[in-house]
Structures are given as structure tokens and as C-alpha cells.
Amino acid sequence: MKELKTEQVQVKLLAMGMVLLTALLLAPLFAIAHYSVKCVDDFVYFKDPEALWQSTHSLYALIKAQTLYAIEYWKTWQGTYFSEWLITIIMGICGDKYYFVGAYLAIGGLVSGELLLFKVIFVNILSADWGRTLIVSLSCILLQILLMPSPAEAFFWFCGTGLYTWIYVLAAVLTALVLDAVCRRLKGWKAAVREAGILLLAFAVGGSNYVIALLIFVIWGAGLLLLWLYRHRDRVMMTVNFLFYLGCMLLSVCAVGNQQRLNASNMEGYSVLESIIRSVWEAMLYLCQWTVLPYIVAGLMLAPVMIGIVKKRKYRYPLPFLATAITFGMFAAQFTPNLYTLGIIGAGRVQNLYRMTMLIWLYGNELYWIGWLMWRKERQDGGQATSMPEKESETSWLLAGWCAGLAVMAGSLCLWGGSTVTSVSAFLSLHRGEAQRYKAEYEARLEILRDETVRNAELAPYTSVPYVLYFGDIVSDPEDWVNRSVAHAFGKDSVVLKE
Numbered sequence: 432m433k434e435l436k437t438e439q440v441q442v443k444l445l446a447m448g449m450v451l452l453t454a455l456l457l458a459p460l461f462a463i464a465h466y467s468v469k470c471v472d473d474f475v476y477f478k479d480p481e482a483l484w485q486s487t488h489s490l491y492a493l494i495k496a497q498t499l500y501a502i503e504y505w506k507t508w509q510g511t512y513f514s515e516w517l518i519t520i521i522m523g524i525c526g527d528k529y530y531f532v533g534a535y536l537a538i539g540g541l542v543s544g545e546l547l548l549f550k551v552i553f554v555n556i557l558s559a560d561w562g563r564t565l566i567v568s569l570s571c572i573l574l575q576i577l578l579m580p581s582p583a584e585a586f587f588w589f590c591g592t593g594l595y596t597w598i599y600v601l602a603a604v605l606t607a608l609v610l611d612a613v614c615r616r617l618k619g620w621k622a623a624v625r626e627a628g629i630l631l632l633a634f635a636v637g638g639s640n641y642v643i644a645l646l647i648f649v650i651w652g653a654g655l656l657l658l659w660l661y662r663h664r665d666r667v668m669m670t671v672n673f674l675f676y677l678g679c680m681l682l683s684v685c686a687v688g689n690q691q692r693l694n695a696s697n698m699e700g701y702s703v704l705e706s707i708i709r710s711v712w713e714a715m716l717y718l719c720q721w722t723v724l725p726y727i728v729a730g731l732m733l734a735p736v737m738i739g740i741v742k743k744r745k746y747r748y749p750l751p752f753l754a755t756a757i758t759f760g761m762f763a764a765q766f767t768p769n770l771y772t773l774g775i776i777g778a779g780r781v782q783n784l785y786r787m788t789m790l791i792w793l794y795g796n797e798l799y800w801i802g803w804l805m806w807r808k809e810r811q812d813g814g815q816a817t818s819m820p821e822k823e824s825e826t827s828w829l830l831a832g833w834c835a836g837l838a839v840m841a842g843s844l845c846l847w848g849g850s851t852v853t854s855v856s857a858f859l860s861l862h863r864g865e866a867q868r869y870k871a872e873y874e875a876r877l878e879i880l881r882d883e884t885v886r887n888a889e890l891a892p893y894t895s896v897p898y899v900l901y902f903g904d905i906v907s908d909p910e911d912w913v914n915r916s917v918a919h920a921f922g923k924d925s926v927v928l929k930e
Contacts, residue, residue: 438827442739445833446562449569456573457538459857460586463899464534466866467587468873469527471903471913474920476590480523493523510686511594513638518593525589527877533589538576540600541787545572548607556614558744566736570729571794575787577844578725581779582853583902591780591902598639599784602647605632609651609672613658613665629672637679641768642777642784644680649764651676653757698773706771713776714763717785724843726790730797732836735829741802748803755796762792853899860897868895880921888918888926904928 435441469477479500484493501516509515525532549568553559576582584591608629617625636647651673658666693700701709741748748754765785769777776782844852850859860866876890890905905914909925918926 435830436826438739438829441827441830442560442562442566442736444830445736446565449566453542453569453573456577456854457542459854459861460538460576460899461535463857463861463866463897464531464538464587466861466870466897467531467534467900468870469530470588470901471590472916473522473589475916476519477522477526478920480519481526484523485526490524493520497523504688505683505686506688507691508688509692510683510689511639511641512683512686513635514594514598514640517597517635518590521593522589530589533592534586537586537592537596537600540597541576542572544600544603544607545575548603548610551607551610551614553740555611557740557746559740560743563736563740567733567740567794567798570733571790574725574729575790577852577854578723578786578848579853580782580786581902582856582899584778584780585783587900588780588902595640595643595780595784598636598643599787601632601639602636602643605629605636605647606650608632609654609669613654613663613669616664626668626672630675633672633676634679637676638683641684641772642765642781644683645768646761646765646788648677648680649761653761693772696773698775700772700774701770703771706767709770710763710766711760713766713770714759717766717776718759718762718789721786721789722793723847725840725847726793728836728840728843730794732833732840733794733797734801735832737798737801738805740798741805745806746802747806748799751800751803754799758792758796762788851898856898860899865895865897866900869893869897869900880917880923880926883922886924888921888923889929890926891929 435444480493480497483496487493497516497519500519501512504515505512521532521536546568549564549571553564553567554561579585581591585596586592608625612625612629616622637644655666655669655673657663658669663669700706762785765788766776769775769781777785848855850856857866872891872893872895879885879888879890893901893904903913905911905917905926905928907928907930908914909918909927914926914928918924
């Protein structure tokens, strides 16, 4: 019983508790994924690769066809060659039967990819223990998932999931590998595998959505400047990798089809200078609007855990105001692509990216400021500059404080999220049968759409619309782009929604 009072034991208990809590909260999301269905432009994206896979079951034939498709897409519509190639291959294999795989990859990838990133930062760089690493990492990941602005677009709409959430995960893994290469020297085949991973992921992220591509460019570029400033041993290799990434990104940005996509949108963006200025303004507004009570409560709960992390290794954490300004600039850079091209900050799938990175920047800054305050306090106390030993008191109140904090967190989530908290909403939709009815009504639609004798399909509206699953639907106007997409996918003259 005496051991339970020590901080070391309480950290381990909290870490195990966070793992169990994560599994508990993610279970409804994995369960409801089996009731997700195709919507909006899924039908067009699925059509050709799904038909090819069903007729050949040849992975080679599918990869070859979608490579040609990605090249044509680059020429005629948009430069995001890699994400289009990747998502259409997986779509072809999954089809309607395994549509839920998109959500599994998004949720599982988000958790595992960010855990890898946090592991490199906390364990490899800051020498933190695994207990504190898991507590901070899973706290951030759960808040990202629970208060996702548009969970349907983040996890359950295959196109949005693949083009945005999957690429965010790949960017997190790329960042982890680059940081690992900078802080940890490997030899032989391990170094070769890591370098191959960096180049492959650089190609992938550079050829995907511009919000994440620009963010990684800014982070990598700023990190590279530090490597040259401090004459890091791997600065030349990292420069070569960065230039390769820049080339992949420019290949996407300079695509022939981008202008056609902009013309078709009928929207006008801002100039380069206006986009940058408005990005800073929109980022400030976003932070003020969305630094809500649950995030503040989590920050207070994480503070004592972060104190334990920064004690592990002595860093100066210099110029905290400048560090905060730089990280804010990196956050604001994400707003620039949509403002420059469309004049807006982005749809729900883009807002999801803002929210996920916002939390990492918020808690990253909290850790940095705590480290700076601890270093300054030690200097004032006349401590040695080369060490900061961790001293634990006989009795720790960490576990008790976290139990009280979790109760406050639950109340704040109810206040700010209510039934839109993703895990709560998914559980309620399953419990009430909404998800089951939604899937059944979709399958009833498929019977009509697959009936070759029906040329003008009239589909009944959904009576059950689960919040986390529903993104969009056809309308009563047969000329609407979604209606035309569905009609094209099933070879119909028209498709309309019954009044």
C-alpha cells in the first residue's frame, strides 16, 4: 500500500488506465464502422477499380490501372497524385463488402502513427519513461478523436478518410522518422530501412493534400535551418532528403490539372501576401474559438506529468516566446493553401486537420514552457547546469488529482460536445438501432440502383442518419453533382431523391 503512494507507481497505473480508457472509447467507433456506407463521390471513385478487382483479382493489374489513372488525374484535375493512387487501389479491393476498412485504417493509423511520433519525441529525445509518454500521448489522441469537428469526413467517408486522415498519419510517421534520424544514429540495414522509409513517405506526403504537404515543408525547413546552425552531423543528408521532398511537392503543386480544378470550383482565392496575412488572422481566431474547456482541463491534468518528463533530461528550452511564435506560424501555414486557392479556410475534412495539429501545438508549447520554467527555477536555486535529477516525494497526489480531473473532463465534454462526442454518438446510434437502419436503407437503395431495368431511379430518403456516419446524400435535383455521380456509377439516366 505504501508503494501505491509513490509517483512512479501512480504513473504506471495511470498509463494502464489510459490504455484501457482508449480501448473503451474506440470500441464504439470500430463497431459502428461496419455500418458505414458509400456517399457523395465515393461512387465514382470506387466504380472502375472495384470492377477491375472483381473481374481480375490481380493486384498487379489494379496497381497498373490506378497508376495510369493517377497520371491522368494529375494532368486533368489535381496534382495530388499519390493519395489518388493509394485510395483508389484500396477502394477497389475493399468495395461495399469491406467499406469499413477505411475507418479501421484511419482510426488505427491515427493512434499508432501519433504514438510513434510521441515516442520519438518523449522517449528518444527527452528520455521520458513509457508511462508518462503514454499518458500524454493518449490524452492528446483521445481529445483529437472525441471532439473531431467532422467525424464522418475524418473516419467514415472513404474519400475524405483516405485523402486527408490517412495522409495526416503518413505525415506523422514521416516526422517521427526524420526526428529519429536526427537524434539517433543507426548503422547497416536498419539505417537503410529508415532512410528508405523517409524517402517513400516524402514522396507520399509531398504528393497528397496541400494542407499537410505545406505544414511538413515548413516544419522540415525550419528544422533544417537549426541543423545547419548547430552544425549537426547529418545536416547534409537531411538537406538531400528535404530537397527530394520539395521536388515531390512541386510536382504536385505544378500539376497541369490544378488550374482546371480551380476553374471548376467557381471560387476565387486571395493573393499570396493576402493569403499569408489572412492565415495568421484565421489561425488566431481558430485558437481563440476552439481552445475550449476540455482542452484547458486536459492541459491542467497533464502539467504534473510533463514536469516529470522535463526533469528526465536537462535542456535549456531557450526563448520560449520565440518558440511559441514559430509554432504558431507553422499552425497558421496550414490555412494558406485553401485561402490562396478558394478564399475559404476549408471544409470539414480540412477542419479536422486543423484540430488535430492544434492540440499537438498547444500541448507541445505547454511542455516547452514548463521545461523553461523548471530550468529557470533550477538556475535561481543555484543548481548544477549539467544535471536535473528527478526526486519523488514519498506521497504523490497525481492519481487522486487525475481521478478528480477525469470527472471534471467528463462534465466538460458533456457541456461542450454533448451527443456530438464521437464515441458517445456512435454508442447511442448503435444502441438505438440508427446505424443498423441506416445500413439497411442503403442496401435497399442498392437493389434499385443495380436493377438494370430501372433507368431513372427514385430513392427513398434515409430515416436514420447517424451523426458520425452521415456526410452527404443525393437530392431531388437530378442535375446535382452528387446525383449525377451516382447515376454515372450505376449506369442510370438519372437518380433523384423522393420528396
